[in-house]
Amino acid sequence: MAESAHQGSHGGSAKSWLAVTVILIGFTVGGVALTIGPDWFLFWVGVGVVAIGGLLALAFDIFSDVIVDAPRDMPSLEHHSPFEQRH
Template sequence: MAGSHAGSPKSWLAVIVIIAGFTLGGVALCLGPNWPLVWAGVGLIAVGGVIALVVDIFSDVIVDAPRVLTAEKIDRKS
């Protein structure tokens, strides 16, 4: 394989923090809703967003050269 689109560990840290906040907020909404936990989830998402900005998550993508796939001729019988 020529390259990777996986990203760096620092970018994954930001993604994991955002997913944890989303999960916490979603579970808190199902439990009542429990508003303090919902807002804690929102805060965690905001912290993850700040981490993403600090580590410059959008410049972490490695773009490979496009793949060229050949089309095969399909013989269809009518």
């Protein structure tokens, strides 16, 4: 697994958010294009913007920006429902 230079928080790095923002803008443009007509030229512009955002995501390696926490071991507490029949 690749180690990320970003070690601070679960928020991700600015370049990862840039790639995600470009993808969201592309989806928004494509969605608006479908609802106003459909305007196929504008739809394909949105698809192109999504593709550019995907290439940015690959170039920025946003999947290495993940911080994996150790699994939590939470004790299970005994719980009795008022509708439960006890023997």
